[in-house]
Amino acid sequence: MSNDWKRRTEVDDFKAQQVVRPRAQVERQLKDAILTGKLTPGDKLPTETELAQQFGVSRPTVREALGGLASAGLIRKIPGVAGGSFVNSVNPDSLSQTLRESVGTILRLGTLHIDELTAVRRVLEIPSARMAAENRSEEDLEKLRSIVERQRTTTIDDPEIPNYDLSFHATIGQASGNRLLAAFIMAVHGATHPAEYLEVTDEVARKTVKQHIAIVAALEAGNPASAAEAMETHLDYVLRYSTDYPKNAGAHE
Template sequence: MRWRSAGRSNRHDVTAPMCGRVPPVCGIRRLPDLSNIPELTEVRRVLEVPAARHAAIHRTDAHIRQLDSIVERQRTTTIEDPAIPEYDLAFHTTIGQASGNRLLAAFIAAVHDATHPAQFLDVTEEVGRKTVKQHMAILAAIKDEDEEAAAKAMATHLDYVLRYSTTRPTD
């Protein structure tokens, strides 16, 4: 099954595995102002809270090992580590993959790829510690197969990230 994208001649195979890239939709070529953190967080809530809930049901041992590895790197690093945004990306996109829904995983990956939300977090040692503890709580709920706790932990995390985000990327 193939479909045509907005009258363009390029074709996308919808039977192919989702890989984190989403074809252009509805002629949108330019992203809106990415410094609108409340808007970005709202979209993340729509995607990532249900993803955490579904990950608690559909996760595999491989997902748990991957999330454990990511959280361990986050737990043992310092706020000066330039790879922190990569760890955050890996954590959230792995939860998307663990949800068992390839389209949901692709949308989460696309939002993170387009916006790099970690760049807006005003990271202090305390904010970094709290963020990692929240990731640990999300992971614990997913490990325990507790859908409600996973969703609640992700919502709490996104609220916290919104509170400590700035409108300009931090370097």
């Protein structure tokens, strides 16, 4: 047998394909209907009983399929008489929420460490700062100045400190002009609230605020290199004064 014939028969050989489970068939068809626009945001899906009849499967199979769609952020399940399964908006905000929930689950399992988180933050936020220096609007700058002013005038026992930090970094993500990048940054911060795990002293608090001020100054100047450098300095400092995540991290979601 020639090599050419051998290669051709290997390519053309038929192979058995796995039969798709009923749950996967239901989930895939509903997902396709959402992603192609046949089902639009806010639409209410038929009841589990109705879907089971339409697909010719059991209610538990439909329930599993709906659970998969909910985990993917494509639908939301609302309990009660007036509740049901509703199609979510598929956009960067819904992506961020789905990612946030996934990161929160990993944190609760205790399988994520602060150094891993900070490494990911470098990958996301240093380029974000560089892009924000080129794309930020005056509205973005005003919001950042307002956040920094609140940080500068508060005390280290202010319970809102993690939220100030979240708003600061999320705003820079949005100012980058890349909504997908902003969604990832928001997801990481929203699930972890890194500021909650800083060993905060008066000195550490002052230093981090000064670093935020330096980042804003670089953004105001429209200097991408300086903005990236200021963000890198800030993240390095945060790692140095951060504790590891406790087992119940993410429970505040």
